[in-house]
Amino acid sequence: MSVHRLFLAAAVLLASCLPAMAQFDFVPKPASVQVDEGASFVFDKNLQITGGDPFNVQYLQQHLDRVFDRRGDSWNSQPGRIEFVRTKSFPREGYAISVKPGRIVVSATTREGEFYAIQTLLQMLPPQVYRRVSGPDALLLRQWEIPCVEIVDQPRFPWRGSMFDVSRTFFDKAYILRHLDWLAYHKINKFHWHLTDDNGWRMEIRKYPKLTQVGAWRGPDEALEPAFNSGNERYGGYYTQEEMKEIVAYAAERNIEIIPEFDLPGHSKALAVSYPEMVCRHDAEIKSVQGEVHNVLCVGREKNYVILENIIKEMASIFPSKYFHIGVEEVATESWKHCPDCQAVMKKMGYTDESQLQGYFAQRMETILAKYGKTLEGWEDIIPTETLSRNDLVLVWHNQNVMQKAIDAGFPVVTQNCFYLYLDMKQTPAERGHSWATIIDVERVYSFDPLQELDLSGGREHLVKGLQGGLWAELLYYPPHFSEYQLYPRLSALAEVGWTPQEKRDYADFDGRLMRTHFERLRNMGIQFRIPMPEVDVRGNVRSPYPNMVVRYTFDGTEPTLASPVVTGPVVTDQPEKLRFATFYGDIKSQTVEVPGARKYLTPAVRVETTLQVNPRYPVENLSLYEARKPLRSAGAPKAGDQVLFSFEAPLNCSRITVQTADAVNNFYGVTQGHVEVKYADAKDFVNCGTFDMYNRVVVPAGGRPVLAVRIVIDGPCEGKAVYIQPLIIE
Ligand code: ACM
Ligand code: ZN
16 A cells, blocks of 8 residues: 555545535635535546536646546545536626535636636635645545535625736746736736836837846846845846736636736836936936936937837737736926926926826826727826826725725726735734835735725715735845745735625634635645744743644744744743744744743943944934934945944943844845954954844854954945944844
8 A cells, every 4th residue: 555545545534524514614705605514515536527618627627636536446436527507697707606416516607707616616625626736646535525505606896906016026937827826716816917117127028128138137237226135146037028928828717817017107217227218308316205316207208108109019919908007106206397308298288287297198108008909007196187088997005085086086996005905014013024004914904895984975886996915025035935925814815805795704704714724725825824923921821823833932042943842831941032932834934933021132331433424314323222213324325345333331241242234114225245343352353253144143252252342344335225224232
């Protein structure tokens, strides 16, 4: 008997021990589910499938092959059937599934509805149905029994999306395809592909090869400067047209429409370095919100519209989507004030404010897009432009008041509300991510209703098309799989917000489905999703966030691993400052936590001097205060040779010194090229203690020697326009 056979025997035992009325833990939850607890259907390898769209049937079969043993005899003398039938009565993405003994009937009007029925069927099967393994390594069940059930389902909103920024951090074709698979499993049907921004142009345009020869790369010798920890190396990438076509086709098979975004007329640095003649003619150093200069497209230069039309023409041959997203956000409109060409348009059009040029630009783009059968989508800054077509789609990223403005102006809208749906926000204060909007945990995403606070009187409900999660990529380069950590399970929650009737939604119920089954599905999909950290109190009491997750710990300040012991009761030690805990779900690990308040920090008197130009709002004196959120910030980019010198008033005895750079909230503007030196009380010279790793360097004084001074030395250009130096953390 092979190992697999043994595994099979155990699995079959498990399957047949399931109570007949096993819960279906669907995510997103269907509109109507009626379980008949008295009868069941048995899946096995001899299942017969009739009807159905050829792709859909093949897709279903591929997934079934990951769990059912197709060798040997069936145990089931009467193989079950799945019959796909097309009837006229369903909305486009709706379907019904009727499970009776020996027979499943799937009804839908379209191949999309049928595809979603298949997603629901997959969620009736063990989570291994999502494993990307078939053949001998598959789960190899002989059979799987489910209770009979009647499901009638359709989505609440037609637009359920995921926006992914591939400019700040680049993700290759293989990763995008996996991302699309995950979306499809969640019945998400829009992929908003943020393909261009200040830090990288990611789509091949054959007529303008410099867009990717120049604009897709950043680094010390590139036109785009290093950013987001791309450090001293050439960083970047782009999609060829063939790759984009393949991705679009892959998505379409899975009922996902890809909406390309090229973010203009602001956020155009990558375009601007490729074709400098396209930006405004002036030398003024006008900074965008992100601190970029000369990143504003000239809207008064007629030749730009010819170039943009040529770009759109090529894009139209790649992207069949109705909408093309042209950006229109966070434009440093001040730039247009200094440009003779833009001022000429102001005069000709009788404008009084540069912001009107945004509307002018959108209007011009609307006309060009229409020539290629495309409808304009833009960020909320397009709302005030009265002359724009009310077919154009507004993507709102601020709050419901802005939604209301778009609706009152008569536009169809999709929300990517930054206070609920920005998945680049931190999930708790201690985790990596932004927090400028707010902290967004999975429950907060779930709590959102796209219709909340809106006045939709006068039959305007139809204007709210739906919602999408937004993942901006400036922090995604680290740690590995951080994009997945940010996406799931928050995107699972968003999927349910978009799909499930509002009155059927309940967070505790959703959380139970996550725990019992959906986490295991995500794990089988190969997603390194986020799990919550354990709760640890000052007495060493430790609680796992979920009963099916364990907490592991270490005694020596190191990161817990799969080899670390599991917490089984209060953890008692006389060195609580060295305890570290993490939740584990299989090999998926949470962020590490410590006993609160156990680590004691020293704050010895210290004098700090620097050769950096200092931003007066973040003076060097801050570094003597040892206060969180009080760093030094330079007034410009640091240069090789710049130093920050910390001199202690008395020789310092300590066990370690953590030297931290970068903004504590955003993780920006850290030292990427530099090292730390220490001067011991008993020595004449400084000794080199090593370079920065992810903006930080930990110094352990050799042999417990007292320290007199610590020096940060900049060795080369660091990314970004400034650098933050944090107070020393001394233990
Ligand atoms: C945005 O976050 N600026 C759309
Ligand atoms: Zn201009």
